[in-house]
Amino acid sequence: VLMSAVAFCGSMQFVAITLLTTSFDPIQAFFLSLMVNARHIFYGLSMLDKYKGLGKVKYFLIYTLCDETFSITSSINPPNNINRKYFLFSISFLDYIYWILGTLLGSILESFITFNTTGLDFALTALFIVLFIEQIRIKENRLSGIIGISCTLISLFIFSSNNLVIPAMIFILISLIVRRKLPCH
Structure with missing residues (x-):
């Protein structure tokens, strides 16, 4: 407790x-x-x-x-x-x-x-x-979901299923930060 x-x-x-x-x-x-x-x-x-x-x-x-x-x-x-x-x-x-x-x-x-x-x-x-x-x-969240799935699939392809978690998280984090910094966001 x-x-x-x-x-x-x-x-x-x-x-x-x-x-x-x-x-x-x-x-x-x-x-x-x-x-x-x-x-x-x-x-x-x-x-x-x-x-x-x-x-x-x-x-x-x-x-x-x-x-x-x-x-x-x-x-x-x-x-x-x-x-x-x-x-x-x-x-x-x-x-x-x-x-x-x-x-x-x-x-x-x-x-x-x-x-x-x-x-x-x-x-x-x-x-x-x-x-x-x-x-x-939620429409506003769909791009983030696509980013998450895409980065995970890329990590799976590059690093295999045994080593994809950390690289996928890093790719997702970088992608979301870049997306946040873009003027159109």
């Missing part, structure tokens, strides 16, 4: 179990953390304008920017009569509290749950597919 509150990044929490149960290699831990959570760089870049001008609450919003929070906050705007800062804060705060309470509830109830979880690991892959589809449904 403490880890869920402090290290608010679900996928890294699963990886941390391995890191905590094997001999500690700080360089490996750093690169593993970077690879597992690199998508947050892209989330953060795309949220720069949305979080602009929110004062100190912006730091909490950045800290709690996870897959689910990004999916919600990037695709909706607050109603006209709702303050944008409190709207975004409420979404982020609720996601954060749900994660901590879910961890607490899971740790209490895990001994009572005895069903076979084979195949459940696909749920994370399915989550990312759904998040991607929801994002590209």
Whole structure:
């Protein structure tokens, strides 16, 4: 529960179990953390304008920017009569509290749950597919989606499936930064 509150990044929490149960290699831990959570760089870049001008609450919003929070906050705007800062804060705060309470509830109830979880690991892959589809449904996001797919395919072709993640992320990051700097954007 403490880890869920402090290290608010679900996928890294699963990886941390391995890191905590094997001999500690700080360089490996750093690169593993970077690879597992690199998508947050892209989330953060795309949220720069949305979080602009929110004062100190912006730091909490950045800290709690996870897959689910990004999916919600990037695709909706607050109603006209709702303050944008409190709207975004409420979404982020609720996601954060749900994660901590879910961890607490899971740790209490895990001994009572005895069903076979084979195949459940696909749920994370399915989550990312759904998040991607929801994002590209928005016309303004389609070019970013095409950039992501293209850079990944180029990396696959050049580096093979065993080594494509880091190069693809670098290509995507460079492409998105260049796109942001273009005067037509």
